[in-house]
Amino acid sequence: MPKLLFIQASPRPNDSVSLAAASGFLSRLRDKLPALAVDSLDLWRTELPEFDGAALAAKYARLAGRDLEPHEAAAWRTIEAMVARLDAADLVLIATPMWNFGIPYKLKHWIDLVTQPGLAFSFDPMRGYSPLLRARPTLAIVASAGDYSEGPSWGRPDLATPYLEAALRFIGLGEITVVGQGPTMGPQNAIATARERTQERLAALADTFAARLAGSAGGFARAS
Secondary structure, eight states: OOEEEEEOSSSSSSOOHHHHHHHHHHHHHHHOOOOOOEEEETTTSSSSOOOHHHHHHHHHHHHHHHOOOOOHHHHHHHHHHHHHHHHHEEEEEEEOOOBBTOOOOOHHHHHHHHOOTTEEEEEEEETTEEEOOOEEEEEEEEESOOOOOOOOTTTOOOOOOHHHHHHHHHHTTTTEEEEOOOOOSSSSSHHHHHHHHHHHHHHHHHHHHHHHTTTTTTSSSOOO
């Protein structure tokens, strides 16, 4: 059974443009893949652990090749479970608003937690950094007040898209597509045009994702 991890980074479950767009994408994907299982992770209603104290010490112990102390190992198991939840997914869907040119701090927090040595990446002095997670289709829907479809919006940069592409590629997800939906504020005709443009692109991506998954005998190859 194919599995999708749906990461919800908007704090507005009932009025979110990004979540509404993601819902439309999921509806079409489920039409193509009726057996799809969706694991929803609402970052605003999930208690994400702080990355300090024992968890931070465990990270540096792993980087130094030191055995973990019992309290460090206990904290690290929570991180391991989060990375395992991500790696169990055949598809990843992220719905997020753009905040101050970037992503909400809750989404950054989650990315910081799963980007860990020995779990999501490795480092070799001769080769540098290597991702450890397997590649799989990953879609991020980014809703923004401004229109970034042709570059900066009134001089304001889009820092969310390059960050998401770089951060997710670093840990190995690899096949990353970022779809912007904006403007979400301003003249109604501009908002409607942006919504229609996004819906068309998401429908095409749902069809592509479904075909890819159906052609991979139920899942993408897992790293050995």
